[in-house]
Amino acid sequence: MSIALADAGGASVATAGNAGKGAFAYCSQQYRVLFGAGTSGRLGEEAERLGIKRALVLTTSEQHDLGRRLGTGLSDRLAGLFTGARMHTPVEVTNEALRVVESRDIDGLVAIGGGSTVGLGKALSLRTGLPHIAMPTTYAGSEMTPILGETSNGIKTTQHSQDLVPDTVIYDVDLTLSLPPHISAASGLNAIAHAVEAFYAPNANPLTSLMAEDGIVALARALPRIMVAPADPGARRDALYGAWLCGICLGAVGMSLHHKLCHVLGGMFNLPHAETHAIVLPHAAAYNAAAAPEAMTRVARALHSANAPQGLFDLARQLGLPCALADIGMPEDGIVRAAEMAVRKPYANPRPIDHAPIEQLIAAAWRGDAPAQD
Structure with missing residues (x-):
């Protein structure tokens, strides 16, 4: 793996024993990672590479302005902005966003924010099969995982699927400079x-x-x-x-x-x-x-x-x-x-x-x- 502009692997692992006991198997999952300063400027390029023509940008209400600013990098591929992401990925929020996806003929998702927003992107991508670009602004790490935790009626359940891993993750150091x-x-x-x-x-x-x-x-x-x-x-x-x-x-x-x-x-x-x-x-x-x-x-x-x-x-x-x-x-x-x-x-x-x-x-x-x- 490389921290330059490169493909990087997540992984799923099955072992006959623990690493400390010698035997293990490692299977790399391929997805694209852009890492550096200013890499958010390549959002439009990534959307084009994934064939996205009508993107929905996802944020929390607090990151509305950031989502709108970075969304301009999509040019005429920007089809909407949904700012209702909430922590623990409530099912009712996902359903609300899904209605926006369907009503605006969305064909790609861009999640800008922390674990709450990336979780919403995963939930929508799992339900729709749409390509998903994640742009983390915190250090949560959920953008690297095939895991989704969703909450319904106060109970949080976890799903595992390789379909949950974003297609591209754009790590831009500049986006974290203003993180309190x-x-x-x-x-x-x-x-x-x-x-x-x-x-x-x-x-x-x-x-x-x-x-x-x-x-x-x-x-x-x-x-x-x-x-x-x-x-x-x-x-x-x-x-x-x-x-x-x-x-x-x-x-x-x-x-x-x-x-x-x-x-x-x-x-x-x-x-x-x-x-x-x-x-x-x-x-x-x-x-x-x-x-x-x-x-x-x-x-x-x-x-x-x-x-x-x-x-x-x-x-x-x-x-x-x-x-x-x-x-x-x-x-x-x-x-x-x-x-x-x-x-x-x-x-x-x-x-x-x-x-x-x-x-x-x-x-x-x-x-x-x-x-x-x-």
Whole structure:
């Protein structure tokens, strides 16, 4: 893979064992990645390459102006702007956007924004088969994955399909320069979560582990610099590069307890996605630490910390992120309900997922405690 203007691969992996046990298989999925500064200027070229004649630009309401500005790069291929994307990809929002697609004879999608907007693009592309260009403005990484999390009636469910992977991803460092530092920090911790779980995934392999460690290194180096100098192009490039690597990991191997918990908490209580990841991650890492010692060693090394869970917790505090689920809107009486939901159909995980310790984990994250390892 290359970070120049080039094709880059996501991956699906099947193994006869864990990467640490020697045997693995790696299957690359081909999609096009443009990485650099100013690459958003090639949007029209990419739309033409994909045969798009009537594009619908997708954004959140907050990024309406950005969507309109970048949409001009499509020239007469721009057929509409939908600004209703929301976090956790509510099914009712997707249905509303689908009506716009059908009424305007749309033949291509351009998602400009973070995970909420990219998720909407995936949902529409899955339902319609239309080509999808993603232009990330955060470090969420969902543009690199064949995964879609949708919410209906307070329950978030996950789908996996190679049809969900965008046809082209345009990473433009310039689009991240105005991303507020606190959003950058939360989004970056969300990306790091993908890499942490990639180390101990049951289908981990040497390539994804290399990307995971390099991704954490790049983000841990970049995020504190962004807090001090948000317009530092070098820090922004490092963060976007790290997010790309972590996103590939998310798409390449299965995720575990941490992502299950965040899906449950986000869907049940409508919590902000990135902040939820930042708060839960140290506790999920502590829960798995004894069962995944090699993974914790690599995480600690990437963070320049003696202890992986504590290093993750300290990084979040250094970045000024909330450390308690209570601070982002989760009610205390939701702890038991969330634990009950989390142990249903649990993801593969190095340590068995049992109700009592999971409830303790969620309670500690709700209070904002430092991570406690068994």
